[in-house]
Amino acid sequence: MAAAVLVGGALIGTVATSGAAQAATTGPCDIYASGGTPCVAAHSTTRALYGSYNGPLYQVIRSSDNTTRDIGLLSAGGYANAATQDSFCAGTTCLISVIYDQSGRGNNLTRGPAGGYVPTPDNLANATAAPTTVGGHEAYGVYIAPGTGYRDDSTSGIATGDQPEGIYAVVDGTHYNNGCCFDYGNAETTNNDDGNGTMEALYFGNASYWSTGSGTGPWIMADMENGLFSGTNVGSNSDPTINNRYTTAIIKGTANQWAIRGGNAQSGGLSTFFSGARPTGYNPMHKEGAILLGIGGDNSNGGAGTFYEGVMTSGYPSDATENAVQANITAAGYTTSSGGTATGAVHAVGAGKCLDVTGVSTTPGTQVQIWGCNGQANQTWTHTTSNQFTVTIGGTTLCLDAYNNQTTAGTKVETWSCTGGANQQWTLNSNGTITGVQSGLCLDVSGASTADGAAVELWTCNGQNNQQWTLS
Incomplete structure (x- = not known):
């Protein structure tokens, strides 16, 4: 989207715990595959999204000597080995330089390049700015401050045209602003505004330039280019304010049908906030298949938010599949403190x-x-x-x-x-x-x-x- 700021962080207490949660044997992408809508991109800096995944989650680069280090897992299908980052980055600043795609398709996210709205490359996220605990283990999210963004313009398997897809992300519901645009999902491969329907990305924030939900926000909306949408029409819709500290946000779309779903990533199920026809002028869609995080399609980079994990699927996931994914997310054990001193x-x-x-x-x-x-x-x-x-x-x-x-x-x-x-x-x-x-x-x-x-x-x-x- 073209650009048109309350930034929050959670307090984290990280301590050693006995009997910490064990790695799940099934990840969100295993669930999507069982539902017939496999992941074609899977990004997380906190945990594996497949039960068998044992590769790197992300890469950091330290400012003292520009050396890089991949941050992997404590075990296959498990949680981030944040101690590797802590040791490597001690006494200096580290930035997240790559967020690896766990799907095997190579859809890795790197520094967002110049675009039509902001003609310079984006900043990289500070690697320690979003500490969290997941499954009883220390981990770090991707802290998107305005000016920060990631992208992949040469992807494999991502929906194009009017092909169906699903997108979910776990975000910090207390870290947002009204800038354009804290997005995760499908965007133009040109880094320009290529017109209505050339994007289908999940947006989180309280921007009110095009559409809004109820209350003061933040809202989960869809960035379809030239508009953030909370329903079929531009303007105010019933899409509710949702600001759980850890929030599950979902957008999915197929031929003249799309939906918004969301819930608390720490407990409970999902609610459907909207399900209906595409806005006028967005049927059919013209998706181009790039992937972005933290920015709009033309590199408008005024948004803010924190990203922990997310995927993109091939096909329009069923509600039942997404409900099972939500159960997996809540079982992962996101929290701002592991208790004690x-x-x-x-x-x-x-x-x-x-x-x-x-x-x-x-x-x-x-x-x-x-x-x-x-x-x-x-x-x-x-x-x-x-x-x-x-x-x-x-x-x-x-x-x-x-x-x-x-x-x-x-x-x-x-x-x-x-x-x-x-x-x-x-x-x-x-x-x-x-x-x-x-x-x-x-x-x-x-x-x-x-x-x-x-x-x-x-x-x-x-x-x-x-x-x-x-x-x-």
Whole structure:
């Protein structure tokens, strides 16, 4: 789509667990194949989508030396071996350079090239910006900030013309914006707007330029080029707002018929939000068969979202098949925390940097800041069962502290000797914020700065991305 921003991240506690969920013996693509609509593209950075798959999930490139490393699985049919990424990327920044196609067709996603709307290549996603837990294991999603995008213009097996297909994705329902367009699916091979019906992609967000659903969004809609559609007609339709932390989103289409389905990727089944005829001017379709993620068909790259897994099928899947896939997704065990005490870096989502004790200081009263992530002790925090954040530097353990028990916006956040007071207790919220128990205010990067050394303070919660944090 042509381009016409609330960014969220979830708080992650990653800890070692015993009796972690075992890898599924059947993946979503095995289920689709049994239903007669096999996967022709299967992308995930968190787990295998076939029970027998044992290849790489994605590739990262590190900024320190431009070396790449494939990130594979803990076992065949299992979960991502995120420890490989953690080790390879320690002390530097890594970007996701390739998302491999598990279907065997070679439909791999790489950096989106220049297009008709944005005439320069897209950015690559920060490899650590979307930590998650799946099946009790640490993993990372694909964090799409505006300007980020992936594409494959030379594909195999993807629907063209009016051929039927199905698309699903698991996304972060709290990370979205109204920019165009956080898409996953079928697009033009030319990287230009080639007219009505030349796309059929799943869109997630609250853009309201063409159509909307009910409420304020976000909505699952279809990008069919020159329009995001929530029903047969342009405009407002009954397609509901859906914003589960982990959301299953589905679009499927065949001759003069298409549907929107969705549900909570952690529990429950799917609902059908729309099923009916194509919009006027979109029958027949003229799909071209490229695949994109995070961008529109003409490289409009103003969208935002987080992608964990998704597939494209040959053929129009039945509701029963999709229901079985949903059951597989919920059984996979996506969660923002594996419970208990969590230790790791606290990532400032909006800046792509880490919560840092200034100057590696052990002096109580040192204001905390953000700084490029380096894995050092002054960036390693433990969120305890008593809701404290502690940091240990050179044998000295300090607590994250709201200065002088103050509860007003602009209060300095510092390190201090641990007292157990309410001004040293912090709540990790499912919407990605960290709030002070005493004040109810949000941990905030001052002025929404992205610069090294930007101060961290308390501020009224406002839903902006400088108040979004992840712990991994």
